[in-house]
Amino acid sequence: MLGAVYGDIIGSYYEVHCTKDYNFPLRKESTFTDDSVMTIAVCRTILDNGENITRKQLKKRAYEYAVRYKQYYSYFRNAGYGQMFIKWAEERNSMKVQKSYGNGGAMRAIPIGYAYDSEEQVLLQAKASCYYTHNCKEAVHGTQAVAMAVLMARNGETKNSIREYLTKKFRYDLDYTIEDIKPGYSFDSSTNYSIPPAIVAFLDSHDYESAVRNAVSLGGDADTMACVAGGIAEAFYKDIPEHIKNFCWLKLDYTIKSTAIEFCRKYNANYS
Numbered sequence: 451m452l453g454a455v456y457g458d459i460i461g462s463y464y465e466v467h468c469t470k471d472y473n474f475p476l477r478k479e480s481t482f483t484d485d486s487v488m489t490i491a492v493c494r495t496i497l498d499n500g501e502n503i504t505r506k507q508l509k510k511r512a513y514e515y516a517v518r519y520k521q522y523y524s525y526f527r528n529a530g531y532g533q534m535f536i537k538w539a540e541e542r543n544s545m546k547v548q549k550s551y552g553n554g555g556a557m558r559a560i561p562i563g564y565a566y567d568s569e570e571q572v573l574l575q576a577k578a579s580c581y582y583t584h585n586c587k588e589a590v591h592g593t594q595a596v597a598m599a600v601l602m603a604r605n606g607e608t609k610n611s612i613r614e615y616l617t618k619k620f621r622y623d624l625d626y627t628i629e630d631i632k633p634g635y636s637f638d639s640s641t642n643y644s645i646p647p648a649i650v651a652f653l654d655s656h657d658y659e660s661a662v663r664n665a666v667s668l669g670g671d672a673d674t675m676a677c678v679a680g681g682i683a684e685a686f687y688k689d690i691p692e693h694i695k696n697f698c699w700l701k702l703d704y705t706i707k708s709t710a711i712e713f714c715r716k717y718n719a720n721y722s
């Protein structure tokens with residue numbers, strides 16, 4: 451699961467200073483951002499109540515996710531959230547439903563693929579995790595796609611079967627390489643523009659680091675795309691290079707570390 455957080459950290463500098471260079475350096479200015487904070491909020495929600503849900507229980511579960519988003523936002527208010535999310539998170543009296551089609555649902559979906567073992571449950575939980583902030587088909591599909599990729603990857607499915615499933619289920623075009631699209635790719639944090647290429651960054655990789663490098667060097671929403679690609683890649687390769695772990699671990703706040711460790715231990719999510 452920390453593969454997602456580390457991807458966010460590595461991509462954070464390049465979200466602002468976009469690069470097309472695959473061999474970009476890890477920058478000392480790198481820091482965890484909203485992607486990590488919200489991923490950890492999802493971990494906390496699941497740690498507090500990891501029960502399976504039925505369709506009827508979706509709204510109740512959605513509320514539990516939303517409460518944690520607001521709580522973790524209040525801990526880390528300057529982590530680079532979108533304006534719509536800030537407005538939602540700072541609303542005092544009610545839990546409003548927002549219909550953002552941004553990639554903020556998908557960026558926090560990695561823990562769902564670790565915590566639940568069936569397709570039905572992963573899809574339901576992903577939908578619940580979007581209900582209050584990303585209540586539209588585009589964002590829900592992106593969130594479900596990322597969580598399902600993690601479930602399939604950790605179950606030892608091949609890249610081909612992951613590609614086939616996501617293509618069929620969500621009608622994503624994943625049949626290209628990073629080099630194919632790099633020249634014309636730019637910054638856009640909508641789900642449909644950024645999440646399928648982030649998944650391709652994983653499909654087109656040969657290890658954890660190459661997945662993150664593929665994602666960042668597209669020159670788009672680098673932290674979120676590296677968070678998604680890195681999270682799936684860790685579930686698939688089950689290994690993160692020591693130099694990346696060492697670089698990123700020191701950038702983490704205690705609140706994030708402690709919840710991450712608790713989650714990884716409980717769900718066997720590759721903490722080391």
Ligand SMILES: [Mg+2]
Pocket residue numbers: 483484485529530673674
């Ligand atoms: Mg971010």
